[in-house]
Amino acid sequence: MISNKWAKLIKSLHLKKHRKAEQLFFVEGEKAVLELLQSDWPVVALFATDSFLNQHTALCQRAALLQNCSAAELEKVGSFSSNDAALAVVKIPQWHFTPPAPTDWVLVLDSINDPGNLGTIIRIADWYGIRHILCSEDTADAFNPKVIAAAKGSFLRVQLHYQPLLPLLQAANRPVYGAYLGGESVHQLGLPQSGGYIVLGNEANGISDAVGRHVSRKITIPAFGQAESLNVGIACAIICDNLRRLGGA
Amino acid sequence: MISNKWAKLIKSLHLKKHRKAEQLFFVEGEKAVLELLQSDWPVVALFATDSFLNQHTALCQRAALLQNCSAAELEKVGSFSSNDAALAVVKIPQWHFTPPAPTDWVLVLDSINDPGNLGTIIRIADWYGIRHILCSEDTADAFNPKVIAAAKGSFLRVQLHYQPLLPLLQAANRPVYGAYLGGESVHQLGLPQSGGYIVLGNEANGISDAVGRHVSRKITIPAFGQAESLNVGIACAIICDNLRRLGGA
Structure with missing residues (x-):
């Protein structure tokens, strides 16, 4: 289950001002969340269906917080309207632009x-x-x-x-x-x-x-x-x- | 004003089965409606704001039925959520495919x-x-x-x-x-x-x-x-x- 506290936080992250204040954003959908888990980006929390968690048990351990929930709960807090299997809350990375190499x-x-x-x-x-x-x-x-x-x-x-x-x-x-x-x-x-x-x-x-x-x-x-x-x-x-x-x- | 009869018809045209039954569809937005009026496509009805009608008086006469209305009325029947100025109801054309020229x-x-x-x-x-x-x-x-x-x-x-x-x-x-x-x-x-x-x-x-x-x-x-x-x-x-x-x- 997604707790009220997390549901409220995720919903707030639809808006830029809250993403900026919290320095967090969220990633939805099976494919994108899997790619995220395979990267080295810090995953603050992962909410996923049992089926997703069972299929990707080892990868899911990457998340600091891990919680099973229903697709309906994901759709309530996220932006997808159907077929949602996973949602990850992620720290916004700090990027600094340095002038590119001559061939870039x-x-x-x-x-x-x-x-x-x-x-x-x-x-x-x-x-x-x-x-x-x-x-x-x-x-x-x-x-x-x-x-x-x-x-x-x-x-x-x-x-x-x-x-x-x-x-x-x-x-x-x-x-x-x-x-x-x-x-x-x-x-x-x-x-x-x-x-x-x-x-x-x-x-x-x-x-x-x-x-x-x-x-x-x-x-x-x-x-x-x-x-x-x-x-x-x-x-x-x-x-x-x-x-x-x-x-x- | 858009009459109830027309509002109901336009709303039904959001769905394919009604477009097919009526052989009609609709075009929204100032730019697209203007291009339509400049074409030779048969325009069954045109609903537009006073500002649109005043700016394009001659072109608007192309429509078989012409009716002024508010932007709010257009947004209620159409699919745009804001800034709507005109909506045209148009006959679906009959197209027949003939094998293309050798360079097509x-x-x-x-x-x-x-x-x-x-x-x-x-x-x-x-x-x-x-x-x-x-x-x-x-x-x-x-x-x-x-x-x-x-x-x-x-x-x-x-x-x-x-x-x-x-x-x-x-x-x-x-x-x-x-x-x-x-x-x-x-x-x-x-x-x-x-x-x-x-x-x-x-x-x-x-x-x-x-x-x-x-x-x-x-x-x-x-x-x-x-x-x-x-x-x-x-x-x-x-x-x-x-x-x-x-x-x-």
């Missing part, structure tokens, strides 16, 4: 609002071997349950850094690519193998003027039909794919 | 369940100039409000055909590419300029064995990091981008 790519998110988009971008970064994402301070919170759900296990491998973008980009002695609707075609760029920054802008307004002044090269995904735009997650994936096809592994 | 690409969806994914795929098809999507009969319904919302205006330009896939693929005298996790790299394929079919499988289970037997070439998106998989919409976008970068406009 870093994503820069200028005010991405939608948690689903942010989660998708984290998953794409992980697929393409990008370890660091710089986020403007108004970008959706990395530990929002919707972000964690959309990122699948990739939130474990990609670090998000929330800080003012301008000083960072000013100091960047590396190419800064920005995704625009009217830039150079990513199909013809011949992007360098050397890495750099890739800036993606807000869903409705694109890259802000202030950030845009630090973009050294505007890039765009060529359209062959009539759609007005692509979702920012889709654009991120296509740009990363174009970078990696040129740059190699 | 056709998407084939084998049991795509999530309406958001389907809408995203429609938008991507439109961006890359793909006009036809073949859907297994258990794929999410094209006129589900969540599909229409995710597709943006692209539902107006891409035709979806729900029919058994096996007879169609059996009769296809064109290459059939299937997206798998362990196929040939799309970066090294040298895909032909000649067009063909691209099969995308179910979110959890991939392409079914029966459909897979008609795939002439298994393709995959190379991974450079550790994510286990990509969302099907993301995979669709990357494959289309790789096709078009080779095939030209």
Whole structure:
């Protein structure tokens, strides 16, 4: 059973202000919780169905607190509406951004609002071997349950850094690519193998003027039909794919 | 004001069985409704705020029935939870699939369940100039409000055909590419300029064995990091981008 005290705590963690105050967030769903338990992240508490606990007895011992409960209890405190088997309460990690190695790519998110988009971008970064994402301070919170759900296990491998973008980009002695609707075609760029920054802008307004002044090269995904735009997650994936096809592994 | 009769009808159109019985669906949101009014699709009824009607007086005359109402009324009958300005009730079009021209690409969806994914795929098809999507009969319904919302205006330009896939693929005298996790790299394929079919499988289970037997070439998106998989919409976008970068406009 999930005690009232824990139920209240988990429910509070749906909101950023409580996650910030407690320095905790939660991970739901069998697959994501299993990936978490296989990582070295500190797990404060694990609530799971008997079936989950029996199948993964050894792994579950990783949690500082372990408690069996029903799927219905998990659904009451978490954000999933069905098929829930496990929920873990986890300490928010402390990440510090250090300038990347010369061949690394870093994503820069200028005010991405939608948690689903942010989660998708984290998953794409992980697929393409990008370890660091710089986020403007108004970008959706990395530990929002919707972000964690959309990122699948990739939130474990990609670090998000929330800080003012301008000083960072000013100091960047590396190419800064920005995704625009009217830039150079990513199909013809011949992007360098050397890495750099890739800036993606807000869903409705694109890259802000202030950030845009630090973009050294505007890039765009060529359209062959009539759609007005692509979702920012889709654009991120296509740009990363174009970078990696040129740059190699 | 939206009359009780219309409110009841629109609410019923959230469900596929009622859309099928009435042969109607609805389109919400200022931008999508404007694109609809600029098309030649028959608009049965338009409900909109005074501000929308005043700004687009001439266009609104396209609707057979025109009625002003409040944003709150729109939110009550539609699927948007805020900022709604217009909702149009539209006749479901009758589309017939004819084998594509030799240079055309056709998407084939084998049991795509999530309406958001389907809408995203429609938008991507439109961006890359793909006009036809073949859907297994258990794929999410094209006129589900969540599909229409995710597709943006692209539902107006891409035709979806729900029919058994096996007879169609059996009769296809064109290459059939299937997206798998362990196929040939799309970066090294040298895909032909000649067009063909691209099969995308179910979110959890991939392409079914029966459909897979008609795939002439298994393709995959190379991974450079550790994510286990990509969302099907993301995979669709990357494959289309790789096709078009080779095939030209």
